[in-house]
Amino acid sequence: MDKNQVTGLLEEIAVLLALKEGSSVFEIRAYENAARAVGSLEGNLEQLVKEGKLKGTPGLGSTMIKRIEEAVETDHILFRDELVANTPQVKLDMSRIPGLGPKRINTIYQQLNVNSLAELEQACKDDRVAHIPGFGKKTQEKILQGLEFLSQHSDRYLYDVAEAEAERIRAALAEQPGVVRLQIAGSLRRRRETVKDIDMVLSVDDQAGSDVRRAIMDFFTSQPSVKAITGKGDTKSSVVLNSGIAMDLRLVNDSQFPYTLHHFTGSREHHIPLRRRALSMGMTINDYGLFKVENGDETLVPCKDETDIYHALKMDYVEPELREDMGEIDAAARHALPELVQESDLRGVLHAHSTWSDGQNSIRDMAEACIARGYSYLGMCDHSRAAAYAGGLSPDDLKRQGEEIDKLNEEYAGRFHILKGTECDILRDGALDFPDDVLASLDFVVASIHSNFNLSQEEQTQRMLRAIANPYVDIIGHATGRILLGRPGYPIDLDQVIDGAAQHGTCIEINAHPSRLDMDWRYVRKARDKGIKIPVNPDAHSVAGIDVMRYGIGIARKGWLRPEDVLNTLDFEALMTFFHVRRSKK
DNA sequence: GCCGTTTTCGGCCCGACTGTTTTCAGTCG
Numbered sequence: 068m069d070k071n072q073v074t075g076l077l078e079e080i081a082v083l084l085a086l087k088e089g090s091s092v093f094e095i096r097a098y099e100n101a102a103r104a105v106g107s108l109e110g111n112l113e114q115l116v117k118e119g120k121l122k123g124t125p126g127l128g129s130t131m132i133k134r135i136e137e138a139v140e141t142d143h144i145l146f147r148d149e150l151v152a153n154t155p156q157v158k159l160d161m162s163r164i165p166g167l168g169p170k171r172i173n174t175i176y177q178q179l180n181v182n183s184l185a186e187l188e189q190a191c192k193d194d195r196v197a198h199i200p201g202f203g204k205k206t207q208e209k210i211l212q213g214l215e216f217l218s219q220h221s222d223r224y225l226y227d228v229a230e231a232e233a234e235r236i237r238a239a240l241a242e243q244p245g246v247v248r249l250q251i252a253g254s255l256r257r258r259r260e261t262v263k264d265i266d267m268v269l270s271v272d273d274q275a276g277s278d279v280r281r282a283i284m285d286f287f288t289s290q291p292s293v294k295a296i297t298g299k300g301d302t303k304s305s306v307v308l309n310s311g312i313a314m315d316l317r318l319v320n321d322s323q324f325p326y327t328l329h330h331f332t333g334s335r336e337h338h339i340p341l342r343r344r345a346l347s348m349g350m351t352i353n354d355y356g357l358f359k360v361e362n363g364d365e366t367l368v369p370c371k372d373e374t375d376i377y378h379a380l381k382m383d384y385v386e387p388e389l390r391e392d393m394g395e396i397d398a399a400a401r402h403a404l405p406e407l408v409q410e411s412d413l414r415g416v417l418h419a420h421s422t423w424s425d426g427q428n429s430i431r432d433m434a435e436a437c438i439a440r441g442y443s444y445l446g447m448c449d450h451s452r453a454a455a456y457a458g459g460l461s462p463d464d465l466k467r468q469g470e471e472i473d474k475l476n477e478e479y480a481g482r483f484h485i486l487k488g489t490e491c492d493i494l495r496d497g498a499l500d501f502p503d504d505v506l507a508s509l510d511f512v513v514a515s516i517h518s519n520f521n522l523s524q525e526e527q528t529q530r531m532l533r534a535i536a537n538p539y540v541d542i543i544g545h546a547t548g549r550i551l552l553g554r555p556g557y558p559i560d561l562d563q564v565i566d567g568a569a570q571h572g573t574c575i576e577i578n579a580h581p582s583r584l585d586m587d588w589r590y591v592r593k594a595r596d597k598g599i600k601i602p603v604n605p606d607a608h609s610v611a612g613i614d615v616m617r618y619g620i621g622i623a624r625k626g627w628l629r630p631e632d633v634l635n636t637l638d639f640e641a642l643m644t645f646f647h648v649r650r651s652k653k
Numbered sequence: 654g655c656c657g658t659t660t661t662c663g664g665c666c667c668g669a670c671t672g673t674t675t676t677c678a679g680t681c682g
Contacts, residue, residue: 093665097654128655166671168680201679205672253682266682303670315682330667335682342666353667354682 069562070105070112073138076147077102077131083150085169086158100126103336103392105135113139160184164213165313171206174199188214216311223261224312225551226618227581230255232308233265236290240316243286245271245279247321252331256387258621260584261551265314266331270324277301280318287316323355325370330354336392337385344380344396352376388624393592405629410620412630414638415444416613418490418513418544418576418604423468424449425457427609430468430485431475436610438483444639446486447472448513451500453492457517462505465489469508484639486510490544495519497533499540506539511646513576513604515544516557524558531559532567541646542602542634543568545578546586561590569597572649574634576604577626579619580612591626600645601626602634 081098084090104126108115115121116139121132138144161172161184178199181187188211190196196207233251241249246269250256253266271279284304288296297313298305305315319327330338330353338352345352350359350368357376358365370376374384382399386407389395398404416437420426426433430447437445449468450459460468472485479485490513492500499506499514506512514534522530534540546564547556568575575594578585583606586594594601603619605612623633630636637645 091654094654096665100655126655130654166680170679201673203673209672298670300670305670331682333682335666338682339666346666351667355668 068112068138068142070108073112073135074102074106076138076144077105077134080134080144080147080150082159082162083147083154086154086162086172087150088173097126097128097131101131101134104131116140155182157182157184157187161187163217164210165216166209166213171202174201184214184217223263223552224310225581226255226258226260226262226584226621227615228310229262229265229312232292232310232312233267233314235292236265236287236314237267239290240267240269240283240287243283245275245283247271248324248328250328252328253333256332257334257390258388258625260581260588260622263313265308265312266317267314268317268319268324268328268331270319270321270327273320273322275320283318284316325372325376326352326356327354329373329376332387332390334391337390337395340392340396341380344382344400348380350380386624388621389627391625393589393627405627407624408620408628408630408633408636410617412633412636413442413603413616413620415442415446415484415635415642416605416607416616417446417486417488417511417542417602417635418448418578419445419607419613420449420490421447423447423464424454424459425608430471432610433607433613434475434479434483434485436613440613444484444486444642446488446511446513448488448490450517451489451491453494453500454490454517459492459500460489462501465501465505465509488513490515491540492517493530493534495522495530497530499534499537503537503539506537509539510643511541512539513542513544514540516548520548520557522557524560527557528560528563531564535564535567535571535573538650540573541649542574542576542604544576544604545583545606546575546590549583549585549587551582551584556585561586562593565590565594565597565599568594568599572652574600574602576602577619577622579603579605579615579617579622581615581618584618584622588622588625591622591628595626595628595632600634601628601632604635 077098081095084095084098104124116136121127121135134144134146158172158176161167175181175196179190179195181190191207191211196202196210197204233255237249237251240246248270250268252268254262255265280301284299288299288304288306292308293306294309295307297307303315303317307313317327317331342352350357357368357370357379359368368379370379377384377399383402383404385395385399395404419433421428421430421433434445450457452459452461469487472487475485487510489509493514493516494500535543546561547559549556575586577591591601603616603623605615607613
C-alpha cells in the first residue's frame with residue numbers, strides 16, 4: 068500500500084471518528100495531522116516503514132506509526148475496518164449536506180431513526196426534524212435546501228465556471244462608491260481545479276458609515292446572478308448564484324483587509340502550521356489581525372498587505388497558489404520559494420487540433436489566433452488513425468497536412484512557426500498508432516491514451532511506460548484521462564510514470580483544459596523535482612480553445628513550476644534544439 | 654492521539670455567524 072492510499076485511510080478514519088459518538092476532537096485532528104504528515108513524507112513509504120524511519124516525524128506518534136505499518140504490511144487498518152462496520156452509511160451521506168456537521172448528524176440519527184437521505188427528506192417534510200431539541204424550523208429548512216442542492220448539483224464547480232461568476236460580481240462591486248480594496252479569496256484565489264464556493268473580501272474606509280456598508284451589501288445581494296440570499300449582515304452576506312454556486316462576501320475596514328484576505332484565502336491546511344509558527348514567535352493570528360502577545364496583552368502588528376504579514380513572521384511572501392501546506396511555510400522561512408512561471412512567460416502553443424481531425428478551425432485560423440495572442444509558434448497535433456471517432460489521420464493524411472504546414476511556414480517567413488506534430492494514440496499494448504518512420508518525419512510527438520480505460524493499474528502503467536520509452540515520443544498528453552466532476556482518471560501509477568519519463572527525458576504535459584487540468588498539480592511538483600520538462604498545453608479544438616492556457620498556468624504554479632521548468636517558455640529555436648537533442652540521444 | 658525549558662498531564666488555531674436559546678452549541682473557513 069502506497070503513500071496516497073495510506074493518507075486516504077487516515078483521512079477516512081478522521082471522518083469516521085467524527086461521526087462516532089463521544090470521539091475526542093483532538094483524536095480526530097491527530098488523524099488529520101497524521102494523514103498530512105504521511106502525504107508530505109519524502110521517498111517510498113514501504114521503504115521508510117522497513118527501515119523504521121517514521122519515528123521522529125512530527126504528527127506521527129507510536130499509535131500512528133503502528134497504524135501505518137499495519138496498512139503498508141497488510142493493506143488494512145483493522146481500526147478503520149471496525150469503524151466502517153459500526154458507522155451507518157446514512158451518516159456518511161449526511162456529512163455531505165452543507166451546514167450539517169457530525170454533532171447534528173448524530174442527533175438526527177439517534178432521534179429519528181433515518182436510514183437514508185430519502186428518509187431524512189421525508190422526516191423534514193413531516194416536520195419531525197424541527198421538533199428535535201436544539202433544532203428548529205430554519206434548521207429543518209436548511210437541511211431540505213441542502214438535500215435539494217446535493218441532488219441538483221454535485222457540490223463542486225469547475226474553476227473556470229466559478230471564476231467567471233466571481234469576476235462578473237467583482238467587476239460590478241468595484242464600481243460601487245466607498246469600495247477601497249476588493250479581491251477574490253478562497254480556493255478560487257489559490258487556483259484549485261474545482262471549487263466549492265466563492266469567497267470575496269471587500270474593504271471600506273475605516274471611517275465609513277453604516278449607510279455605505281449597507282448600500283454595498285444591498286447592491287451585492289441584488290445582483291442579477293443572485294438566485295437566493297442565505298444570509299445578510301453588515302460584515303458578511305451569503306448568496307447562492309444562479310449557477311448554484313454559493314458565495315460569501317466579507318466587508319471589513321481597510322486596515323483589516325490584509326488579515327481578512329489572508330484568512331479567507333486559506334487554505335486551512337496552510338493556516339494551521341502558520342499559526343503554530345506565529346505562536347512560537349509570541350504572536351497570534353486571526354482574520355482581524357496579527358498580534359504580538361506580551362504578558363497577556365495583544366498589540367496589533369500593523370500590516371498594509373499580505374507581504375507584511377509574512378515578513379512579520381520572518382517569511383517570504385507566499386503566493387496564494389502555494390498555500391496548501393506542501394512545504395511552502397518551511398521554504399518561505401528559508402527564502403527558498405520558487406519564482407513561479409507566469410502566463411507572459413509562454414512563447415508558444417503545443418498540442419492543438421485543426422479541421423484535419425476534430426478541431427473546428429483551419430491550421431491557418433489557429434496560427435493567426437496564436438499570432439494575435441503574441442505567441443511565436445504553434446504545434447499542430449491532430450489525432451492519429453486509431454482515434455476514428457475524432458477523425459484521426461492516416462500516415463498519408465499526415466503527409467499532406469505537412470505540405471500545407473510547409474506552405475504556411477513559407478508565407479510566415481520566420482515571423483511565426485508551425486510545428487508538424489501529432490497526438491498519437493497509445494494502443495492497448497503500449498505501441499504507438501504510427502510506425503517509427505512516420506513519427507520520425509514529424510517535428511515532435513504527443514502521445515495519449517484514449518481507449519481501454521478499464522485495464523488494471525499494472526497493465527495501464529506498463530502500457531504508458533512502453534510509450535514513454537519510445538524514442539519518438541516527446542510529450543505524454545493528459546496523463547490520467549480524468550474529466551473533472553465527470554469521470555475519474557484510468558487507474559495508473561503516476562509515480563512510476565514520472566520515474567519512467569525522467570529516465571527517458573520524456574515530457575508530461577499539463578493539459579490546460581479546465582475539465583482536465585491533468586496531470587494533477589500534486590504530481591507536477593514531483594515531476595519537476597525529477598527534472599522533467601512540463602509543457603502547458605491548451606489541447607485546443609478551436610481558436611477560443613487557445614485561451615485556456617491561463618488555467619494550465621494556474622496548475623503549473625500550484626506545482627511550484629518556474630519558467631525554466633515549462634517547455635513552452637522556450638523560444639522557437641531553443642525548442643527545436645530541445646527536440647533534436649532528445650532524439651539524437653536515443 | 655500527539656507533544657513537551659509549563660515533559661508524563663493537560664493542553665491542542667481561532668473567531669464569526671446561525672439558529673437556537675436566554676447564554677450557547679454547532680459549523681465553517
